[in-house]
Amino acid sequence: MDKTVADLATAVAGIEDGMTVMIGGFGGAGSPIELIHALIDRFRATGHPKALTVVNNNAGNGHVGLAALIEAGMVRKLICSFPRSADPVVFTELYLAGRIELELVPQGTLAERIRAGGAGIPAFYTPTSFGTDLAKGKPVEEFEGRSYVRERWLKADVALVKAETADRHGNLTYRAAARNFNPLMCMAAAQTVVQASHIVAPGAIDPEVIVTPGIFVQKIVQVSHPHQEEDLNRANATYPLEA
Amino acid sequence: MEKLSNNQIAWRAAQDIVAGSYVNLGIGFPEKVAQYQPKGHEAIFHTENGILNFGESPKPGEEDWDVINAGKKAVTIRPGTAFFHHADSFAMVRGGHLDVAILGAYEVAENGDLANWSTGPRGVPAVGGAMDLVHGAKRVAVITDHVTKDGKPKLVKACTLPLTGVGCVTRIYTSLAVIDIEGGRFVLREKLPSISVEDLQAVTGAELVIPETVADLIVPEL
Numbered sequence: 001m002d003k004t005v006a007d008l009a010t011a012v013a014g015i016e017d018g019m020t021v022m023i024g025g026f027g028g029a030g031s032p033i034e035l036i037h038a039l040i041d042r043f044r045a046t047g048h049p050k051a052l053t054v055v056n057n058n059a060g061n062g063h064v065g066l067a068a069l070i071e072a073g074m075v076r077k078l079i080c081s082f083p084r085s086a087d088p089v090v091f092t093e094l095y096l097a098g099r100i101e102l103e104l105v106p107q108g109t110l111a112e113r114i115r116a117g118g119a120g121i122p123a124f125y126t127p128t129s130f131g132t133d134l135a136k137g138k139p140v141e142e143f144e145g146r147s148y149v150r151e152r153w154l155k156a157d158v159a160l161v162k163a164e165t166a167d168r169h170g171n172l173t174y175r176a177a178a179r180n181f182n183p184l185m186c187m188a189a190a191q192t193v194v195q196a197s198h199i200v201a202p203g204a205i206d207p208e209v210i211v212t213p214g215i216f217v218q219k220i221v222q223v224s225h226p227h228q229e230e231d232l233n234r235a236n237a238t239y240p241l242e243a
Numbered sequence: 244m245e246k247l248s249n250n251q252i253a254w255r256a257a258q259d260i261v262a263g264s265y266v267n268l269g270i271g272f273p274e275k276v277a278q279y280q281p282k283g284h285e286a287i288f289h290t291e292n293g294i295l296n297f298g299e300s301p302k303p304g305e306e307d308w309d310v311i312n313a314g315k316k317a318v319t320i321r322p323g324t325a326f327f328h329h330a331d332s333f334a335m336v337r338g339g340h341l342d343v344a345i346l347g348a349y350e351v352a353e354n355g356d357l358a359n360w361s362t363g364p365r366g367v368p369a370v371g372g373a374m375d376l377v378h379g380a381k382r383v384a385v386i387t388d389h390v391t392k393d394g395k396p397k398l399v400k401a402c403t404l405p406l407t408g409v410g411c412v413t414r415i416y417t418s419l420a421v422i423d424i425e426g427g428r429f430v431l432r433e434k435l436p437s438i439s440v441e442d443l444q445a446v447t448g449a450e451l452v453i454p455e456t457v458a459d460l461i462v463p464e465l
Contacts, residue, residue, distance in 0.1 A: 026292040026329075027315040028308055082371040085315070092367050104368050107291060108333030108375030115330040127337060127378035131409035133361075134374065176309040176326055177293045183328045211328070230308040 002168045004199055004220045008038035011193050011221040012160075015039060015049045018076075019157040022055040022114065022185040023066060027085065028229025030178035032162040032195045033065045035221075037239055039160075040072050044240075051076040055114070055156060057107065057181060059083030059091035064232045068239035070094065077101035079154070081110050087233065106134060109151050111184060117155035118187025118216070125150055159189030162226065163212070166196035167203070170217030171210045179211065186216040195223040244446075245437045246418040250465040252386050254279040256345055256416045259384075260286045264342035265335075267291070267376055269359075270314035273345045273386055279465075287323075289341060291372040293332050294318070295325045313372060336372070337379040344380035346373065348387045348415075350402045353449040354427045355412045357385065358404035370407075377408030389417035389446055396448030398422065398429060419443055421460060428452045433460040 005011050012035060015021060025031030043049065054075050059082075060067025067090045069075060078100060083091050094100040105113065106128045116124055125148035129135040139150040161182045164175040172194060174182060186192045199222045232241070247255070253275035260266055260276075262284040268274050277288060277299075287296045290312040297312065298321035306317035335341060350358040360373045377383055387397055398415065415422045420443055421433035430452045434443055436459045444451050 027311065029292070029311050029315075030309070082369045083367055084369045088367070095367055102368070104370055106370050106374040107329070107372040108336055111329035111333050128375045130378075131356075132374060132406045134370065174326075176307065176320070177290075177311060178309040179326055179328050180293050181329050184330055228308045230306070 003170045003214070003217060004168055004222070008034055008195070008221055008223070009042065011035060011195070011219050012039045012042060014191055015158050017049050018051045019049060020053040020055065020155070022156040022159040022189055024159070024161045024180065024182035024185050026057050026177070026180040027061065028065070029176075030162050030174065030180050030182050031065050031229050032160045033227045033229060034223045035160040035193060035195050036065050036069050040068055040074070040239060043072055043074050050074050053077040053079065055079045055154065055185075057081050057110065058085060059088060061085035061229060062087045062233040063090065063238040064227075064241070065229050065239075067091070070100065075100060077103065079103040079105060079110070081105055081107040104134065110154075111181065113151055113154035114181065114184040114188045117153040118184060121153060123150050123152050154188060156185070156189040157191065159185040159192045161186055161192060161194045163194050163196040165198040165200060165205060166194055166217070166220045167200050167205050167214070168220070169202050170194070170214030170220060171202075171205055172196070172212035172217065173205060173209055174211055183212045186212045191218045192216055193219045193221070195221050195226065197224060197226060198222070244419075244442065245435055246389070247435070247460075247462055248465065250275060251462040252416050252418055254465055255421065255460065255462050256384060256386050257281070260284070260343060263287070265289055265295075265340065267336070267341055267344045267380065269344070269346040269373070269376065270312070270371070272347050274312070274314065276345050276386070289332075289335060290318070291329075291332055291336070293327050293329060295327070296321060296323045333372070333375055336375050339379050339381065341380040343382045343384060344376045345384045345386060346376060348385045348397060349404050350397055350399050351385050351387070351412050351415055352399055352402045353424065353429050355410040355424045356402050357407045357412050358402040360407045361405040363404065373407050377411040382413055383411050384414045384416065385412050386416045389419040394446075396446055399448035419446070422451070430454060431457050433458045435460050
């Protein structure tokens with residue numbers, strides 16, 4: 001079994017207009033910037049994919065990565081918990097102009113909705129958001145004297161994920177707090193596309209330390225020295241990056 | 244009117260954290276609480292994005308941007324640090340495993356309702372982990388200035404801003420006092436010695452219950 005693909009363009013080839021795309025990361029940590037940039041390249045060359053629904057904790061920062069995807073006009077709707085950042089100008093301007101839709105979800109509920117989507121659980125109850133504006137219209141039930149809000153699973157057509165090491169079967173490890181939403185999104189998408197800093201032979205990762213088992217992964221592409229969003233933003237970079 | 248600085252409010256809140264507690268500090272002002280842990284009584288800090296037992300900020304130029312806190316500031320790892328994904332992180336939060344969450348506030352109501360995520364319909368709404376954190380931690384405390392920048396009470400009869408959580412706050416550390424929420428009332432526990440109960444009541448938006456003993460709120464210069 002070998003899930004590796006030759007290049008980034010091949011890795012993002014299956015993403016079509018109107019799809020729901022989960023993108024891993026929390027701010028810049030764990031953000032698959034090179035996969036996002038490859039998707040932008042395709043859009044600039046072909047006009048597709050567009051009208052995407054993107055699921056991410058945030059709404060991008062500066063003019064690279066997710067912010068650049070939004071700036072390119074490829075995103076119709078964003079599902080996230082915190083669409084603010086040090087430099088949120090791209091999302092903010094589109095949102096205030098009514099040109100991008102926002103579904104705001106509490107962070108833990110977002111994580112659990114994605115986990116539920118991957119685990120085949122269509123709905124669950126959580127105390128989070130009970131009695132607030134974000135619970136409006138959602139069923140409430142009492143358990144052991146406390147009120148809980150019913151939330152639904154979240155699934156995607158594609159997940160774009162950043163891992164540290166992958167083997168050719170798709171078993172993954174992550175680096176530090178770059179893990180965040182990535183393992184959950186691997187489970188919740190019909191097709192999970194991974195960029196990994198290292199690709200090794202099956203057996204080279206200790207089975208005890210694998211975080212995402214390969215069953216949740218469909219494609220792997222090697223990006224040996226990935227950009228870090230914070231470094232790009234500190235250099236005031238804009239995508240496409242200067243050579 | 245004399246009042247405590249943000250550092251002093253953070254210091255006071257830190258004194259109540261029992262050694263070995265698992266603690267989440269909200270982004271911004273509450274992050275200051277970490278630096279005032281009494282020596283030998285250190286707590287273990289949790290950040291929503293998947294680190295338990297992180298350390299201080301690194302020196303400029305030594306940041307590892309895969310080791311950040313919920314405010315996306317660089318932190319460090321230390322002996323005993325653990326990494327985990329977001330579903331595990333919020334299982335720690337909602338599952339009742341955290342001992343304390345310390346959060347900022349726009350308004351706190353006498354029944355424990357908290358408003359700290361939205362100032363109204365204008366602008367871009369953002370909630371992050373605030374609505375999760377108010378549920379599950381065994382103790383939810385607020386640190387805040389006693390009044391708004393315009394001098395209006397932040398401790399109120401009922402919140403006017405969108406709620407973060409219902410009936411969730413149990414203790415408030417303000418720039419003037421320490422107040423518990425018990426039975427749907429504000430109960431005064433400590434106040435600055437230079438301020439009278441009447442002065443404090445005048446800047447509080449709901450009735451203060453005054454028990455027999457109210458301690459002096461004594462905080463070092465910081």
